[in-house]
Amino acid sequence: MVEHFELRRDIYHDSVVLMQAGNHLRALDGIDQCLVAMATDLNIQLLDDLGFESEPINSSSTSGLIVAIRAESEDVISHAIRELEATLEARATSGSADSEVHAHRSLGAAVREAQANLAIISLPGPHVVPEAADALRRGANVMVFSDGVSIEEERELKSLAASRNLLVMGPDCGTARLGGIGLGFCNDVSSGEIGIVAASGTGAQHLIALLDARGMGISNIIGVGGRDMSDDIGGKSVIQGLRMLDEDPATTHIVLISKPPGDKTARRVDEIVKSLKTPVTMGLLGDAGVDLTKVARDVASARGMPFEATRSELSGQAAARGPLIGLFCGGTLATEARQIVGDALGPVDGLEAFETLAPAAIADHEGNAILDLGDDRMTAGRPHPMIDATIRREIIEALAGKPAPRLLFIDVVLGFCADADPAGAIANALHDFRRSHSEARVIASVVGATRDPQGLEAQWRTLADLGCDVYESNADAARAVAQALCGRAGG
Structure with a gap:
């Protein structure tokens, strides 16, 4: 094998463009491995993980573009470089020939x-x-x-x-729906009378998927970003969003969901909610007993609607062995899971417990951990894991190579703009993980609506056929994880 490495300084390309370019190169004959990515700290670590022998790159180079290729011959590398240039050039000029597009x-x-x-x-x-x-x-x-x-x-x-x-x-607003049009990561759900203010993207997705499956439609979703309910921001956009939905004739019920809020902001928002004429269901994660499935159930109850039991499919896996590793695309789903598992077992580590975030380092962690792979620290210079499964797949592959088994907990999130086949993107890695550790256990929550482009049933079947325990409710999945780990410990 031969290698090519270069750092193209003072160049920027969108991470999704680079993901597509890298995927194109990996599909070429004779390519063993490649990395086409911005020179962020995480990507520099990944370069080392992939075994490339490059000169050290310092943090001052993070405006540059890494091009690293390992192939059968110099001819293959030359061809790959030409293909890369053509791909990046095509992306740069796309649309320029369209007379309808005005830059x-x-x-x-x-x-x-x-x-x-x-x-x-x-x-x-x-x-x-x-x-x-x-x-x-x-x-x-x-x-x-x-x-x-x-x-x-x-x-x-x-x-x-x-x-x-x-x-x-x-x-960091990933999900919204305005006037029936989904923006960002939104699911294909029915229109209705429930308006949502969400300081939580995947939290909003999970909620609308649960409601849609039970015949309750959505008027609007106003996403505000995960920090809005912190005391540093004071709920500025949450308050604005609540007032907008209160004046919206299409909205007869409002839901507010958020990651754990600041105390001062929670009190201020509660005062605003009491002043509105439209009924509001509050779903503030961190409050005792609050999870997204309970919020959906509370909405149904407030509207006099039945709430069918959530779906699950168990594979009959053996009792869990090894510590927990949770690899999540959804930040709110990770927060909810960490809260539920932590209530049962004690503290569960997050990203802050890791000095380095390369796949090998994560796989070496010995304690219970649930990680938000969509966190800013994981997405600098690379696509969000809901778009590109590479980082999660590489961690699962690293876990498969370790001698000790783990209980693996994952979410799979469907919807517009997400990976066309998120379960399929990690299927081979999951298969290798299960094959390497027959006594290990995999538990998955699937967030999606029936009409989502990925096909809810197809995604569910992929996971179930791999021997995963599959849950519609992320909270139910987290409780199953906690029960499995408590049972292992004799609790």
């Missing part, structure tokens, strides 16, 4: 020309604030899909929006 030099100019009232921003974090502020000053609400925005910048943007009676959804 603008700024988001503000685009907002002005289109007379738009909503601007959606997906840029590297350092470039978000000027564009978002420009759009707000031109009278547009803003949805910020990007992460990597500081909490001080978020507070400033939301204060600017409030002063103009506008809304900032995000940063």
Whole structure:
């Protein structure tokens, strides 16, 4: 085998573009391994994990592009480089021949020309604030899909929006639905009368999937970003969203869901909720006994609707052996799972317990851990794991190579913009993991609606056929994990 390595400095490409380019190269004949990614700390660690013999890259190089290829011959590498250049060039010029597409030099100019009232921003974090502020000053609400925005910048943007009676959804707002149109990671659910304000993207997805399966439709989802209910932000967008839904004639019931809020913000939001004319169901994770399935059940009860028992399919796996490793795409799903398992077993580690976040280091961890692979630290310079399963697949592959078994807990999240086959993307890794550790156990929660493009039943069957225990409810899956681990410990 021969290797090619280069660091192209002062170049930026979107992580999804690089994911597609890397996938194209890996499919070429004669390619053993490749990495095409921005030079973030995590990707630099991954380069070492993949066994590339490159010169050390320091953190000052993180504006550069890593191109690393291992192949059968120099000719194969030369061909791969030509293919990479063609792929990146094609992406850079796509749409330019379309007379209907008009490129603008700024988001503000685009907002002005289109007379738009909503601007959606997906840029590297350092470039978000000027564009978002420009759009707000031109009278547009803003949805910020990007992460990597500081909490001080978020507070400033939301204060600017409030002063103009506008809304900032995000940063790190992955899910919204406005006027029946899903934005970002949203599921294909029926329209209805339930409006949602969500400081939680996958939390909103799980809730609407549970409601849709029981005949309850959605009017709007206002995503606000996971930090909005912190005391640093003070619920600025949550409060704005609640007031907007309260004035929405299509909404007869409001649901607020959030990761654990700040105490001061929780009290302030509670005061606002009491002032609204529309009934509100509160779902604040961190409160005793609150989980997303209970919130869905509470909504059904408030509306006088039955709530069918959640679905599960058990494979008859042996009792769990080894510590827990949870690999989650959804941050709120990870938070919910960590809370439920932690209540039963004691503290469960998160990303903060790891000095390095390379797959091999994660696989070596000896304690119980549930990790949010969509956290900012994991997505710098690479696509979100709901789009690209690479990081999770590599961790599972690393686990398969370890001598000790683990209880593996995963979520699989469907919907628009997500991986076309999220269960299939990790199926081979799961198969190898089960083959290496026949006594290990895999528990999965599947978040999705019947009409989602990935096919809910197909995703469910993929996991069940691999011998996973599959749950519709993430909370039920977490309780099953806790029970399995308590049983192992004799609890």
